[in-house]
Amino acid sequence: MNFQNTLQYAQELDKEDPLRSYRKEFLFPKVNGKKVIYFTGNSLGLQPKKAKEYVDEVMTDWAELAVEGHFQGKKAWWDYHERFSAKLAPIVGAKPEEVTVMNTLTVNLHLLMVSFYRPTSKRFKIIMEEKAFPSDQYMIASQVRFHGLDPKEVIVEVKKREGEHHFRTEDILQMIEEVGEECALVLMGGVNYYNGQVLDMKTITKAGKEIGAFVGWDLAHAAGNIELKLHDWGVDFAAWCSYKYMNSGPGNASGCFIHEQYHNRKDIPRLEGWWGHNKERRFLMEPEFQPEPTAHAWQISNAPILALAPYLASLELFEEVEMPALIQKRDKIVAYLEFILQEVAKEVGGDFEIITPKERGTQLSVFLHGQGKDLFNYLMKNGVITDWREPNVIRLAPAPFYCSFEDIYEFGQVLKGYFGKE
Incomplete structure (x- = not known):
C-alpha cells in the first residue's frame, strides 16, 4: 500500500476499519489525562469492559x-x-x-x-x-x-x-x-x-x-x-x-x-x-x-x-x-507501524533496525542503535506504553482489537518529539 504519514490519512484508515467499534469494548489507562497508546498486548492485553x-x-x-x-x-x-x-x-x-x-x-x-x-x-x-x-x-x-x-x-x-x-x-x-x-x-x-x-x-x-x-x-x-x-x-x-x-x-x-x-x-x-x-x-x-x-x-x-x-x-x-478479521487488520496496522518507523527514521536521522522478519504476527522488535533506555522512558512518560528488552530493543505490538491507525501516527509524532528535544 501507498501509506501516508499524516493524521488525516490515519483517520481515514480508521474509518475504513471494520473492527473500529471494538476499541470501545476495552478500558485504556491514562497518562496526563489522555488515553495511552497501548503497544503491549504481547505482554498484557487491555481489560474488556465485559470482564x-x-x-x-x-x-x-x-x-x-x-x-x-x-x-x-x-x-x-x-x-x-x-x-x-x-x-x-x-x-x-x-x-x-x-x-x-x-x-x-x-x-x-x-x-x-x-x-x-x-x-x-x-x-x-x-x-x-x-x-x-x-x-x-x-x-x-x-x-x-x-x-x-x-x-x-x-x-x-x-x-x-x-x-x-x-x-x-x-x-x-x-x-x-x-x-x-x-x-x-x-x-x-x-x-x-x-x-x-x-x-x-x-x-x-x-x-x-x-x-x-x-x-x-x-x-x-x-x-x-x-x-x-x-x-x-x-x-x-x-x-x-x-x-x-x-x-x-x-x-x-x-x-x-x-x-x-x-x-x-x-x-x-x-x-x-x-x-x-x-x-x-x-x-x-x-x-x-x-x-x-x-x-x-x-x-x-x-x-x-x-x-x-x-x-x-x-x-x-x-x-x-473471528481470527481471519483480526489477522487482516493485524497485517495492515503492523505494516503501517513499519512505515511510520521508517518515515521517522528518515526525518530524524535515526537508526531503527526492525529485527522481526516478514514471518510475523502483531509484534515488531526494534533495535535502537545509538539510543539507550532514555528513549523508552520518554515514550512511557508521553503516553506510549511499550516494552523494553535488554540490551536495546523496544517491542511494539499494536493489538488489532483495540489499537487504531491514529495510534500509530501519534506514536510517530511522539517518537519525533524525543529527537526534537535534543
Whole structure:
C-alpha cells in the first residue's frame, strides 16, 4: 500500500476499519489525562469492559447461592471450563474436544511433559530454540533433571546464524535430522517472544514426527495473534497463556491442546486428579480414576472460576470477530507501524533496525542503535506504553482489537518529539 504519514490519512484508515467499534469494548489507562497508546498486548492485553460484568456475575452467585452455585448458578461452576473448548478451538485450529483450560502456562507445560517426554536410553534428547523465554528454559531443564539426566547432554539448542536476528527453518530441520532417533521431543515457542518471529510450525512439526519424536509448542505469543492449525498440522500438544492477545487478565489461566489421537490411550501417562475423572461419575467418589474422553482428562483440580470469568468475556469477543478479521487488520496496522518507523527514521536521522522478519504476527522488535533506555522512558512518560528488552530493543505490538491507525501516527509524532528535544 501507498501509506501516508499524516493524521488525516490515519483517520481515514480508521474509518475504513471494520473492527473500529471494538476499541470501545476495552478500558485504556491514562497518562496526563489522555488515553495511552497501548503497544503491549504481547505482554498484557487491555481489560474488556465485559470482564467486570462476568466476574460480578460469579460474585453474585457466590453471595446468593454459596455452594449451590456449582450447579444452580447462571453459569454453573462445575462445568464452567467446558464453555471454553468450542470458543478456543477455532482460535488454535483444533477440535473442541482437543482443548481445555486449566492452571497457568508453565504448570501446563510441566504436566504435558509428563505425558510427552518419556526418555529412554536411546531416545532422550530435546530440541528447543536458543534463548527461549526463561521460563521454558527452566522448565525443560528441570524436567530433564527430574528424569535423572544432565541437561547439557539432553537439550539441543537451535541457534541463529552469526550476525542474524532470526531463526532459519532450514537450520531447525537440519538439527532435527541430525539428532534423529535420539530425539524424544521437539518443544519450541511458536512465536519468539524477543524478535516476534513466527516459526514454520507446520513444517517443523512434520519433520519432528518423521523422526519419531513428539512435537509440542509453547504458544504464549501465538494464541489469538496468528493463524494456527494444530490439529491439521499433527501437533501432539501445545499450551498458551491467555493474558496477552486474549485479554483475560494478569497471570490468568492457560489453555491446552492435546491431539485427539492421545485421548483414551492407556499407554499415555499423566498426573491425574478429580476434575479429569469421568464427569458423569465424578461425584460418586470412586477410588479408581476413569478419564474424561477428551483433553479434559488432563484436568487435575476444579477450575478457578473467578479467574476464568474475564477470560470467557474476552473469548466472546473473539467469537464475534473471528481470527481471519483480526489477522487482516493485524497485517495492515503492523505494516503501517513499519512505515511510520521508517518515515521517522528518515526525518530524524535515526537508526531503527526492525529485527522481526516478514514471518510475523502483531509484534515488531526494534533495535535502537545509538539510543539507550532514555528513549523508552520518554515514550512511557508521553503516553506510549511499550516494552523494553535488554540490551536495546523496544517491542511494539499494536493489538488489532483495540489499537487504531491514529495510534500509530501519534506514536510517530511522539517518537519525533524525543529527537526534537535534543
